[in-house]
Amino acid sequence: MVDIEFLNEKATKLKKSLSKVKQIIDLGYQQFLKTPMYPDRAQYYALFAYDELDKIACHLLKEIANSKKKEDCVLDLANEGVFSEKLNRTFIDFYNFRKTLFENAFKYPPEKMYPLLKNFVDTLDSLFIKELALLVKELKSKEKKAKYPVNVKKLNEKATVLKSMERKLKTFAKYSLEEFKNSPYFIDRTRYYLVSLSDAANWICRHLSRSMKLKPSKECFKNLMENGVLYPDVAIFFQELSNLRDTLADPKKDVLPELLYKIITEKLSLIDKFIKDIAKAIY
Structure with missing residues (x-):
């Protein structure tokens, strides 16, 4: 653009x-x-x-x-x-x-x-x-004309954040579960990057929902799924991540290392799917 x-x-x-x-x-x-x-x-x-x-x-x-x-x-x-x-x-x-x-x-x-x-x-x-x-x-x-009055520049910035967090999280996915569990640094950084990932995805979700004039919902990603924007696997993952966001951001709260490891080894491919789903909905 x-x-x-x-x-x-x-x-x-x-x-x-x-x-x-x-x-x-x-x-x-x-x-x-x-x-x-x-x-x-x-x-x-x-x-x-x-x-x-x-x-x-x-x-x-x-x-x-x-x-x-x-x-x-x-x-x-x-x-x-x-x-x-x-x-x-x-x-x-x-x-x-x-x-x-x-x-x-x-x-x-x-x-x-x-x-x-x-x-x-x-x-x-x-x-x-x-x-x-x-x-x-x-x-x-x-340039392609957007179907909705979205801020394309800001959406691109947030998509860049998503891809950046994906790259950083993949670094830790190279290690075994035991190595991951035994590294406070890996766990801390993973939590931090997942919070950043969630924040960027949430901004995109809320912005598109408003642009589409959808009824406000506490479960933004599921709302987009119900309106034909996101595939179920994408919506469920990002909604669960959104629900987990405050816990991840609070260092006083524990999060199972196994859960973090499962996310970075099994769920990161959903980031690309999310970006593609959003782009398809806009254009």
């Missing part, structure tokens, strides 16, 4: 950094060459601008090419060809400029730096925001 708030934030920071470069460039070529601190400051702000551009590029690639990259995305974005030829060329030049800076310990001939930076500023300032807005509009038009 295209995160417009994120893109706006990064685009604003990009423009701010470019404006700093422009202030120096506007002093003129001769002044740029004669004043040693100007090239240093200009490349400093240019690198800040590049970092913001790279974050934007990674986010766009996630939507365009299902990329999972978190950095070094500018060149890939240029190769996708979703922007104008002039802008793509600028992306490539900007990438090469940054690469050369790092390879040469941030030493770059000022007489070569000036025209490059001027081109970066002029092209990005005049074209990037305009073309980005058009691209985002196109991407948004292709």
Whole structure:
């Protein structure tokens, strides 16, 4: 999903950094060459601008090419060809400029730096925001429309928490029951992760229930099951986990290690099923 708030934030920071470069460039070529601190400051702000551009590029690639990259995305974005030829060329030049800076310990001939930076500023300032807005509009038009007025961004965040807790809990599932029972750390962490798992799942359940305008119920997961959203095995597990949540969170209350071990060795596959059931209901 295209995160417009994120893109706006990064685009604003990009423009701010470019404006700093422009202030120096506007002093003129001769002044740029004669004043040693100007090239240093200009490349400093240019690198800040590049970092913001790279974050934007990674986010766009996630939507365009299902990329999972978190950095070094500018060149890939240029190769996708979703922007104008002039802008793509600028992306490539900007990438090469940054690469050369790092390879040469941030030493770059000022007489070569000036025209490059001027081109970066002029092209990005005049074209990037305009073309980005058009691209985002196109991407948004292709997104699946939710059946209910849900907060998709927040749902995705909670789903990420579920997957994170699943990965962490699987770490303890690799050990035998005896090893698990004899490790206070394993038991403590398992309880903590299960609480986090329950909280994220409960948020999703309540949010979707409200969006679907279902009658409020203390047994949210069973309510979703009765309304055709969750399969019985998924609903029963998450409802039982929800009922156990406060006990898990209270260090003064005992929970059988065997029960915890059973959950992490037999029930974690239900997390994926839960996420898929929710997604299917929404779209």
